[in-house]
Amino acid sequence: MSGAADAIKPEVMKQLFHPEIEDVVPADVFxxxxxxxxxxxxxxxADCDEVDKARCGAFTELASPSLLSYHFAKLREAGITRSRAEGTVRFLSIRREEFNRRFPGLLDSVIETARRDPSVPRIKIDV
Amino acid sequence: MSGAADAIKPEVMKQLFHPEIEDVVPADVFxxxxxxxxxxxxxxxADCDEVDKARCGAFTELASPSLLSYHFAKLREAGITRSRAEGTVRFLSIRREEFNRRFPGLLDSVIETARRDPSVPRIKIDV
DNA sequence: CCCATGATTCAACGATCATTGAAATAGTCG
DNA sequence: CGACTATTTCAATGATCGTTGAATCATGGG
Structure with missing residues (x-):
């Protein structure tokens, strides 16, 4: 097409739903x-060195792409993580500040608990 | 029956399953x-004044007896609570010390989070 | 324009969940 | 014993879950 003012950045991939942090409820988080x-x-x-630089594709050791997508959605819809698109890649990050404001101290205990436990699988994300 | 040494306390109601605290795993807790x-x-x-004095029957505002029993079992099997029988009544309590040893700090954050939130129903337990 | 790539969506599956109401069990007290 | 109370168990329901694999979508590059 040949319009004049199509200076819109092409990086506007379909937006995934993120709840307002005020709408997030403890039972759904847990x-x-x-x-x-x-x-x-x-x-x-949480252990990723550079914040907001973790590609979704870095998690393939944990599950298949389609299953990962399902689990990403669960975390996102519970207000815990944010998904950001950049070109063909998607980046995942924890909604630290917002979440800490909503539920002070909770995220740290949860991460500490999960980090300490061998039943929780983990990967090294190379950014 | 007329045996000599039947000095067994009659309060040995069918024992409900409680997992060893070491066997409890974060995902199941959450x-x-x-x-x-x-x-x-x-x-x-957690807000009950006298610890270990909360009757199961005190929770009927939250759900029907049979549904309560179901939810009690979930908490118990996740290692969070303990059920103790005394005569015809059962008492429910939080496995504070054990749980804190297994997952330091977690229970307090969880309770604080739940306590602060209006989406969590609560009752006053009169012991 | 077509193809490769990164990721989500869809359809299907068996498993578990939350809920209900009725039945069973355990203990107390007349 | 027999009625009564407190609680669990059972059977049944529809809903949601975790998982799989195939299909789709969006973007960037030849």
Whole structure:
């Protein structure tokens, strides 16, 4: 097409749903944490050296792409993580500040608990 | 029956299963916490004035007896609570010390989080 | 324009979940 | 014993879960 002002950045991939942090409710948070793969995603994210630089594709040791997508959605819809698109890649990060404001201290205990436990799988994310 | 040494206390009601605290795993704990009724039971227990004096029957505002029994079992099997029988009554309590040893700091954050949130139902337990 | 790549969506599956109401069990007390 | 109370168990329901594999979508590069 040949319009004049199509200066829109092409990187506007379909937006995934993120709840307002005020709408997030404890029971849903804990339900989202109630799966070893999702806890694995969380601690791996928490231990990632550079924040907001973890590609979704870095988690393939934990599950198949399609299953990962399912678990990413669970964490995202529970207000725990954020998914950001950049070109053909998607980056995953923890909604630290917001979440800490909503549920002070909770995330740290959860991550510490999951990090300490051998039943939680984890990967090294090379950014 | 007329044996000589039947000095056995009659309060040996069928024992309910409690996992060893070492066998408890984070994902199962969070799954158990992922329900508003169970969070309600937990904060109500935590706010009970006299520890280990909360009758199961005190929770009937939260759900029907049979549903309560189901949720009690979930909390118990996740290592969070203990059920103790005394005559025809059962008492429910939080496995504070053990649980804190296994997952330091977690229970307090969870209870604080649930206590602060209006989506979690709660009752006043009169012991 | 077509192809490769990264990721989500869809359809299907068996498993578990939350809930209900009725039945069983355990203990107490007349 | 027999009625009564407190609680669990059972059977049944529809809903959601975790998983798989195939299909789809979006983007970037030849």
């Amino acid at each position: 339900a989202a944490l109630g799966d070893p793969i999702r806890l694995g995603i969380l601690v791996s994210l | 799954a158990a916490l992922g329900d508003p009724i169970r969070l309600g039971i937990l904060v109500s227990l």
